[in-house]
Amino acid sequence: MIKQLDNLFVLESKNTTYAFHVLETGHLEHLYYGKKIQINSSLEAVSLVEKRVVLAGNAVYYNDENKSLGLEDVCLEMSSYGKGDIREPFIEVTHADGSYTSDFLFEKAEIRQGKKPLETLPSSYEENNRVDELVITLKDKNYDLTLELTYSVFLDHDVITRSSKIINTSKDKITLQRLMSNQIDFNDNDYIFTSFHGAWAREMKKHDVPVGPYKLVNESVCGCSSNRANPFVMLSRKTTSEDTGECYGFNLVYSGNHYECVEVGAFGKTRFIGGINPTNFEFHLEPNENFEAPEAVMTYSNQGFNGMSQNMHEFVRECIVRGTWKKKTRPVLLNSWEASYFDINEKKLLNLAKAGKDVGIELFVMDDGWFGARDNDTKGLGDWTANKKKLPQGIAGLAKKVNALGLDFGIWVEPEMVNVDSDLYRTHPEWTMEIPNKPHSESRNQRILDFANPEVVEYMTKQMENVFSAGNIAYVKWDMNRIFSDVYSQYLPATKQKEVSHRYIMGVYKMLESLNKTFPDILFEGCASGGNRFDLGMLCYFPQIWASDDSDAIYRVEAQTNYSYGYPMSTVGAHVSDCPNHQTLRKTPIATRFTVASFGVLGYECHLGEMSKEDLKEIKTQIEIYKKYREVLQFGTFYRTRSGNMYEWSCVSKDKSKAVGMITQLLFNPNTSYETYTPKGLKPNSKYHFTNRQLEFNLKEFGSLVNQVSPIHIKQNGVLHNVASSFIKMKGEKEDFITIGDILMQGVKLKQGFGATGYADDIRFFQDFYSRMYFMEEIEERLLENKG
Numbered sequence: 167m168i169k170q171l172d173n174l175f176v177l178e179s180k181n182t183t184y185a186f187h188v189l190e191t192g193h194l195e196h197l198y199y200g201k202k203i204q205i206n207s208s209l210e211a212v213s214l215v216e217k218r219v220v221l222a223g224n225a226v227y228y229n230d231e232n233k234s235l236g237l238e239d240v241c242l243e244m245s246s247y248g249k250g251d252i253r254e255p256f257i258e259v260t261h262a263d264g265s266y267t268s269d270f271l272f273e274k275a276e277i278r279q280g281k282k283p284l285e286t287l288p289s290s291y292e293e294n295n296r297v298d299e300l301v302i303t304l305k306d307k308n309y310d311l312t313l314e315l316t317y318s319v320f321l322d323h324d325v326i327t328r329s330s331k332i333i334n335t336s337k338d339k340i341t342l343q344r345l346m347s348n349q350i351d352f353n354d355n356d357y358i359f360t361s362f363h364g365a366w367a368r369e370m371k372k373h374d375v376p377v378g379p380y381k382l383v384n385e386s387v388c389g390c391s392s393n394r395a396n397p398f399v400m401l402s403r404k405t406t407s408e409d410t411g412e413c414y415g416f417n418l419v420y421s422g423n424h425y426e427c428v429e430v431g432a433f434g435k436t437r438f439i440g441g442i443n444p445t446n447f448e449f450h451l452e453p454n455e456n457f458e459a460p461e462a463v464m465t466y467s468n469q470g471f472n473g474m475s476q477n478m479h480e481f482v483r484e485c486i487v488r489g490t491w492k493k494k495t496r497p498v499l500l501n502s503w504e505a506s507y508f509d510i511n512e513k514k515l516l517n518l519a520k521a522g523k524d525v526g527i528e529l530f531v532m533d534d535g536w537f538g539a540r541d542n543d544t545k546g547l548g549d550w551t552a553n554k555k556k557l558p559q560g561i562a563g564l565a566k567k568v569n570a571l572g573l574d575f576g577i578w579v580e581p582e583m584v585n586v587d588s589d590l591y592r593t594h595p596e597w598t599m600e601i602p603n604k605p606h607s608e609s610r611n612q613r614i615l616d617f618a619n620p621e622v623v624e625y626m627t628k629q630m631e632n633v634f635s636a637g638n639i640a641y642v643k644w645d646m647n648r649i650f651s652d653v654y655s656q657y658l659p660a661t662k663q664k665e666v667s668h669r670y671i672m673g674v675y676k677m678l679e680s681l682n683k684t685f686p687d688i689l690f691e692g693c694a695s696g697g698n699r700f701d702l703g704m705l706c707y708f709p710q711i712w713a714s715d716d717s718d719a720i721y722r723v724e725a726q727t728n729y730s731y732g733y734p735m736s737t738v739g740a741h742v743s744d745c746p747n748h749q750t751l752r753k754t755p756i757a758t759r760f761t762v763a764s765f766g767v768l769g770y771e772c773h774l775g776e777m778s779k780e781d782l783k784e785i786k787t788q789i790e791i792y793k794k795y796r797e798v799l800q801f802g803t804f805y806r807t808r809s810g811n812m813y814e815w816s817c818v819s820k821d822k823s824k825a826v827g828m829i830t831q832l833l834f835n836p837n838t839s840y841e842t843y844t845p846k847g848l849k850p851n852s853k854y855h856f857t858n859r860q861l862e863f864n865l866k867e868f869g870s871l872v873n874q875v876s877p878i879h880i881k882q883n884g885v886l887h888n889v890a891s892s893f894i895k896m897k898g899e900k901e902d903f904i905t906i907g908d909i910l911m912q913g914v915k916l917k918q919g920f921g922a923t924g925y926a927d928d929i930r931f932f933q934d935f936y937s938r939m940y941f942m943e944e945i946e947e948r949l950l951e952n953k954g
């Protein structure tokens with residue numbers, strides 16, 4: 167609900183309130199964002215308003231009528247540069263006279279119902295239109311410019327989104343240097359700023375930095391939202407824990423260069439701004455033209471990081487992801503990449519698919535290498551016709567044969583890129599992003615197509631239409647394998663080169679919009695060398711994204727934990743791969759590879775045809791377990807409990823009747839044999855059947871210790887050892903009991919673990935990189951009236 171009370175605006179979501187008012191000068195003073203409070207009149211907000219009598223020393227006062235107003239020390243809803251506020255501005259414009267001072271003041275407000283989509287960029291939506299919007303129009307009377315700030319309050323979610331639009335209502339050309347999407351000024355600076363950084367194969371490393379008298383910047387100039395710095399960030403209190411305390415989460419519905427900055431000004435207030443990165447950005451606006459900044463998403467919770475994450479998860483699932491696959495459980499896929507890389511042909515692919523079918527795979531995906539002269543990454547990219555040597559009957563023929571095995575068929579594409587050694591580049595060298603007659607810096611031997619050029623967008627959309635309709639295609643993996651360099655559009659004039667990065671992503675969105683419409687039933691999975699473009703913009707078109715090329719479970723348990731702060735697990739593609747892992751050469755038990763991957767959208771990416779019978783049996787069981795709990799794992803409420811040496815997660819079905827949990831350990835600590843798993847989110851008064859995934863262990867894992875129990879001496883790796891290990895399996899512990907949800911949530915004391923001495927039946931064998939899955943099923947209706 168949005169209330170206008172005189173000059174005061176109060177925005178209320180389910181559990182939060184956001185308030186600001188218009189100062190006499192016309193500036194918007196931010197008053198409050200936090201837990202829900204009742205404000206029923208402007209007078210009641212008096213305690214939230216700063217009382218100004220005299221100006222701080224050495225500060226700039228706004229004007230002669232307002233000598234106590236120094237904008238540098240005011241919490242503002244938006245700030246422009248030049249009138250005394252020297253903190254990070256919301257907007258920067260260079261005017262026709264060369265000045266770059268702006269002063270946007272309140273003109274009018276409109277409250278409306280329903281969510282209006284952005285015109286030029288993807289944006290959130292609400293199926294039941296349970297959104298109220300406030301549009302504030304501001305005017306810079308000195309230069310005749312109009313700025314609109316839109317606030318969308320999602321009534322059933324604790325999310326407020328913001329967007330902004332500048333309209334050149336003047337008679338002159340202007341140059342926009344920056345237009346942010348979000349600004350929120352906090353009264354104090356007792357915060358921790360959390361951001362997520364990394365690189366290829368090590369995406370989403372979490373960094374917590376105390377906010378202080380400096381600027382903290384999280385940004386991408388990669389051309390994509392990037393694995394270097396994800397656009398999702400948080401501000402929390404020093405004492406905030408997973409389940410208690412205050413936390414703000416911020417994200418941007420945008421896939422290009424982004425910028426999030428936290429700055430503490432000279433007077434101790436904290437400013438957060440977020441939007442398109444102003445570095446190398448400019449947009450020229452002729453009279454009557456406008457520019458729209460992407461939609462920013464914010465949420466607040468006083469229920470700790472989990473509370474904030476759950477707000478974000480629900481918002482992403484309900485208001486970002488759309489189309490056929492929004493609520494549909496996702497198939498278990500098998501991807502050909504790590505099994506064969508570029509070395510594919512129909513026979514090999516069909517053998518792999520067949521092995522997949524035997525263990526319960528539902529969708530077979532042919533990755534890179536199927537088109538043009540694509541035998542390696544130096545050539546063929548851009549030529550989107552099937553290589554007849556590899557696929558004699560084309561896509562249609564292979565799809566048909568895969569379908570005949572009882573599997574759906576999916577395909578890999580990378581439409582935004584081209585190899586110089588390709589027919590497309592030879593025909594259209596002017597279609598790439600490169601500076602004519604200057605040396606080019608290449609990455610993965612490929613160049614970026616100029617999606618700032620509408621002709622390229624149109625051509626590639628057509629090409630993709632041809633590919634996606636060339637056979638029975640149920641799934642598309644959309645890859646993008648390099649960051650920008652030599653940014654230049656051969657289509658745009660010299661004056662517009664700083665518009666290229668933004669125009670590029672608008673071109674990509676245009677193509678995706680059109681392909682989503684033409685192929686509504688295809689399940690699209692985004693990918694950019696893994697998680698190089700994992701953001702809310704992409705999630706408007708792709709219900710899931712391949713989170714990292716690194717499928718090592720020990721890396722993934724950390725990465726998926728960190729993705730989970732801002733993104734629901736239904737958006738995170740996660741695969742079980744071969745051992746040793748191809749990215750880390752680490753050896754991790756197959757059960758752990760599954761445990762970790764199963765909390766995302768499960769897939770397999772390994773050489774099933776060359777796996778041991780034992781591993782294939784294990785995979786078959788894994789897929790059965792996943793199918794049984796898939797709905798919970800993909801769409802349940804996700805909780806983090808522990809991170810560090812031990813990771814602990816729980817996922818609870820919407821109706822709380824089922825839950826799945828896991829613990830995964832990095833390194834074993836001797837003589838620490840007791841461990842607890844603590845479920846969350848269960849019905850306190852219901853009875854649950856608690857079980858674990860009981861595992862079996864290979865005798866060889868006990869090394870020469872086996873001689874402590876064996877009647878005859880067993881030589882390590884000798885014949886006897888090998889024979890015995892293939893027949894004798896060591897049964898792991900079994901957890902199986904019934905108790906009440908509330909009791910379970912106090913922590914389940916697990917069976918004793920192997921702690922360096924002694925081994926007996928029912929000992930929890932839990933060494934380096936081991937994990938366990940736990941299952942909770944409600945067995946009867948509430949025992950007592952559920953007051954919780």
Ligand code: DGJ
Pocket residue numbers: 503533534578645647693694695696712714715
């Ligand atoms: C990068 C992706 O992340 C991989 O999964 C794979 O599809 C390769 N590209 C193919 O070139």
